[in-house]
Structure formats: structure tokens, C-alpha cells
Amino acid sequence: MIAAMFIATLAAATLRVATPILLAAIGETFAERAGVLNLGIEGTMFLGAFAGFYVADLSGSLWIGLAAAIAIGTVLGLLMAFLSVTLGVNQHVAGLGITLLAGGLALFAFRLNYGGSSTPPSIEPFERLSPLADVPLLGTILNQYALTYVTFLVIVPLAWWLLYRTSFGLKIRAVGENPEAADAAGINVFRIRYAALAIAGALMGAGGAFLSLAQLGAFTHGIISGRGWVAIALVIFGNWNPLKVLLGSLIFGGTFALQLRLQAMGLQLPIPYETFLALPYVVTIIALVIAGRQASYPAALLKPYRRE
């Protein structure tokens, strides 16, 4: 029974940990499928987390906060599009630039608004839904935030359907594989890349906001701490397929949750606890090395498109 309970709480934690990374990774999937590597992901999540927190704090509405995070993410996605698609700036440079810019903006605004207080500011976070609360184990697992439900049950299937079953998705994949071909077929390469990057930014912003508005109810400097980079690894692991990206996010979420539990148990082990901290990242790297060998990158990834 204790073992079963342990597994149920572990599963519940896995879904919680996976949610923000999965959101961002689905966003990155859209960007890369269209041929743009968006390294602005980390900064977009960070600014999304802050904007969500700040607007929720101001307005008193978590939902308005979430909307603000999505809006700011979209704006950063469009900025990435302007730099990499319209101006043809190197995608690494543009993406890292956005991460630095967004990170700096978030910290600056945070200090401006909350600099005085000695205790970290906090808000009342989203409440978890608890369907089937009476059913043991299953009730524990299903005790999740609404956003987690939306991510796993709506966004991922929707992303898959969009990419593989609509002509919009066909266009996204076409401009990421062979923009010359797409152009010759009458597809507006620029518009499709803008759209894909806007979607990507929105999802990254939402991913960041999940952390500040649901999981923590606060904003801290280390709130993202590399989750964006993990998301990029998961996209490669998932071979740019939303369903496989979901699988990857569960592997990462699972090891992360396990690691937390192992630490909490306070086992007296002859290894430093940082080893546990590194575990999910090490597992991610191993998974990536194994899966990455068959990775079939979108052929036009990193290549700006020019007609002449």
C-alpha cells in the first residue's frame, strides 16, 4: 500500500513537473518544424513567468495574468520572427539575444516593483482540480492544475492534429523542410514562419506562467533554471513529434520528481545530494544520445529564406 501510494504521488508530481516543460517544448516544436530554432525559449519562459505573476498580482485575477504571459510570449515570438525571418539574423544569435533581453527585462521590472520587500512576494496560486477524490491512488494522480489537464489533453493532441492533419500544418512542415519548394508551390514562407513563431512564443509564455501562477504562486530568480534548454532537448528527443515530445517530458518529469522524493527521504548516502539534482538532466542527456541518433532534423532548420 505504501509502495502504491508512493507511485501515485510520484506520478502526480511527474505530471506537474512535466507541464511547463511540455508547453514550452510543444512551442519549440512549432518553431523548429517551420525551420527556426528559437533559443529565446528560456528568456520567454522567464518573462512569461514574471508577467503572469505581476499582472495577476495587479489585477487580482490569475486568468488575466495567464493571458498577459501568453501575450508577452507571442510578442517575443514575433520579435524572433522579425529578427530571424525578416532580417535574416543568425538564429542562434537572435534567440540568445532574446533570452538575454527578456531575462534582463523581467529582473529589472521585478526589482522595480518588488525591490523593497524583504520577503519574496507571493500570490494565491491556482487551485488544483480534484475529480474522483474519493478513489484512492487515482484520485491522487488526478489531483492536478487545470492547466496540466489542458496541456496534456488539449494542447498536445491539438498540436499533433494541426501539424499532421491540417493544411496549415502541412505548410509549417513544408517551410521547415524545403522553403524553396513551399514558395514555388505558392506558400507564403514568411507568413507561415511568423505564425509558427507566434504560436511557439505563446506556449513558452504559458509554460513560464504555469510555474509562477500554479506551482509556486511566486516569482523567483531561479524559477525557470534551464527548463527551456531541457525543452529544446526534448524536442530533438521527440523527433519533432508532439506525442513523442510528451513522452520525453514524462521521462524528465519522472526523474525530476523521483529525485525530489529521494532527497526528501533524507537517506544517509555517501554521495552529495547534488548528485540527485543532476539526475534528471543526466537522464535527459542519455535519452537524447540514444534517440538523437535517429533524429531527422527539419532540413531547413537554421536557414533563413531569401528568394534571390
Next chain:
Amino acid sequence: MPVVEMVGITKHFGRVTANDHVDFELEKGEIHALLGENGAGKTTLMRILYGLYQADSGEIRVEGKPVHIGSPRDAIKLGIGMVTQHFALVPPFTVAENVIMGYRESLNMDIRAIEREVASAAARFGIAIDPAVQVRHLSVGQRQRVEILKALFRQAQVLILDEPTAVLVPQEVEALFETLRHLREQGISVVFISHKLNEVMAISDRVTVLRDGRVIDTLETATTTPPALARMMVGRETFGVVRQDAPQRDAEAVLEVQGLYAEDDRGLPAIKDISLVVRAGEILGIAGVGGNGQTELAETLCGIRRPSRGSIRVKGREVAGASPAEMTAAGVGRIPEDRHTGLVGDLTVAENLVMEVLPRFSRYGRLDKKQIHAYAQQLIEQFQIKARPGDRARTLSGGNLQKVLLARVLANQPDVIIAPQPTRGLDVGATEYVHNQLLAQRRRGAAILLISEDLDEIMALSDRIAVIYEGEIVGVLPVEDADVEHLGLLMSGVVKETQHGTAEV
């Protein structure tokens, strides 16, 4: 009234005038050939019609009405479709997905229904293709059919084909012509870009000749002859080249290959038990339909591909398994099969020319720019390359790229020259030039292995002809004993020459 009229089209690229007041007319239901040498401006003119380039000046009329074509999208709406020299297909997509891409808007795509629709369109236009298969699994000829189908599916009334036969084997060319005749009957107009005279004569109703961006003339194909067209295209008489002197049958064997085996990129046997001898001052032609191991044979002989078994000797020295650099040092010169991978487009002509002999131009790792420049200038003059040492290789035309490659290889005076498809995609003038260079090397005493799918070329240049079929040499004959029919039978694997005579297979 013509379906398309282009009037006074002018287009500059920097200092180059690609089209100079070009007038072009296309009638309904005609096959109109656009003939011209490399760089004559054929592709540019048609890219303007398809909205990929914008003309600097001039007017386009479609069915009498002046139109603005700002993008392929506009062209498609006007019923104009184009199959470009480099296919515009997405390899991981299926045929059906490629065909409907950007054309059919639907929120929820029913793949099966789309595949049925594409299949029925293919049948209507007489194009044999399976809509459910991924394009990356298709041969070049099949990909071209997908491209044509893509244009027709968009209700194209005008179909532009940019050098469609350059990538096809003879049987596929015939199939393509069959399709084009079929389309003509349905009232579709075809622009057929080419610099191959016999094809133009065979398929077109009218022909427009371009030279240096200008229209020389438009005429009824039936009223002209290949020599007349060649004269218009090149601007002078062409003669073709022939070997004059008799072959030297007893000269030293410079390249000796014994029992050579190698695998292709997928690890399947590509060449099997190949044995050949090429003597000093001899051209050995390797004839065969593309994809029968020619590429792998050339790569193995140049050290790019490792042989799995067998021996390669150059002037008696064993070199099987040597690296490309060691091969170069051993006296093997290679004219790369693909001009674009043989050169680095972003480097200058001069840098490309010295790439294989860098140590000669560097001291303690520092390149001597002045000496490189002088060396390049000398080669440019010697090989009549139309470029300056500082020009980026990317900006050169196909013929000039090939001259750079030839200059790079031949400047080293190699004992052995491996020449796979040295004139593929080149126009009459450039082809003649390459042939003359190879013959000059033969006179110098080089042993030359000429690999070509063009039988006329093989017959004109070779002293002896070996036929390759499915990775094996199925016959070697002196050129005097070779005729096209017999070679054709060997190439198609119907008969096989053995040491003891001819045997049916």
C-alpha cells in the same frame, strides 16, 4: 491570341544583363522550346514569368491582359506552372502531400480522399505515379513527374519545364515526351527549356533561341535544322570534336584495376569484380545507363570510397584504399562528378584553384595571397575561364565552374584522369571545350577514364569502350568494333561479352 506574351523583358543581376529586351510568345497548345547556352538567360526569363524574379522592365500579358506576377502564387492563379531545375519537392512528404501543398486549403485533411483525387488527376494527365509513397523514395524521373503533376493539379494551362531531360535516362526522356504530347492534345502550352538540339527538334513546335540574354530568333521547328540552331545558339559554326591519331595499343599500362569490389552508401554491393587497364595516351570510355555503379567506380578510383576488395595500381604502385590526397600524390586527377560539391561556392575562384595544392602556396601555414593570385590568373587565361581570381565560385555559370575544375585538375599534369560525366549539363560550346581538353591530355600521354551516359560522347572520344551494367563490366571493345546497337544491348544487360565471345544472358 497567344496565352502568354512577354514584351521587352529586361533583367539585371548586378553588372550582368541576364535578359535584354526579350520578347517571347506562347500559343495555346504548343510546345515551345527555349534554346540557349549556359547563362543565355533561359531560366531567368521563365523565373520572371513564374514570379520568382521581378523584371526590371517589360510587360507580361496573359490572354491579352497585362498582368503583374509578384510571386509564384500569382502565377499559379494565372494558370502558369513551373518545374525548376532543382526540384521544389519536400522529400519526407508523400506524393499527394507534395501535390496539394499550398493549394488545397482544408482544416481537417482527409489524406485518403486527397490521395484518391491525386491518383485520378495523374491518370487523367497520363502520369504514372503512386500518390501514397514518400517522395524521398522516388527516382529523379519519378520526382519530375510529381512536379509536373503538381503544376497540372493547380490547373496550369502553361507548363514551364526547365531542362527537364538533363536528369533523365533515354527511356525516361521518351516517356516525358509522350506525356508532353498528351498534354498538348489537351490544349496545354509547354515551354521546354533545353540546350540539346536533338530534343528540341524531336518535341517542339516552335523554338526561340536566346544568346547572351537576347532573342536571336523564333522559328517553326519544322523549318530549321540542328546545325542552323547551333549556329544561332553559339554565334559561330560548331564542328564537334574527333580524335585524329590512332590509339597506341602497346603503351605502358598506367592504371591497372584488378578484381575491384565496393559498396554503395547503403552498404549494398555497387561494383563487382571490375578489372580494367588504361594505357598512357589512351581514353577508356565507360558506357552505361546511370546508376549502374559508375559513381561508385569513380569514387573508389579516387580514394573517396574504400574498396572492399581488389587492387588498384598506378604506374605499378598499389594504391587501393589510399586517401584522396594520397591518390592525388600518386598522380590521379579527378574531375568531380558534381560541380557544385567539387567546389566551395563561398570561396573565390583563386582559392578553389589552389585547394588541392595548398602546401605549395603556404609557408609555415600562412598562405601566400600574391602567389595564389598570380597562379589563378595564369590558369584563368590558359583555360579561358570567364571570371576573375577574386570572384566567388558561386557566381559562376555551369560551364565556367567546369573550367575551374578542369584547370585545377589538369594543372597538376596527372598521369591518370578520372572523368565522370564531365559534360553533363554543359552546352555545346562548353562541351566542345571539355572534349578538346581531354584530347589534349591524351596527346600528352595521360591515361584517361571517361565515364559517361552519353553514347555519342563515348564514341567520339574513346579508344576503347567498356560497358558497365549492375556494377559489372559486361564487355570491352575497341571503338572501331563498337556500334550503338551493340553497345545498347550491352548497356541494357541483354548480352554479355566474355573472354570467349558474346553470350546471351
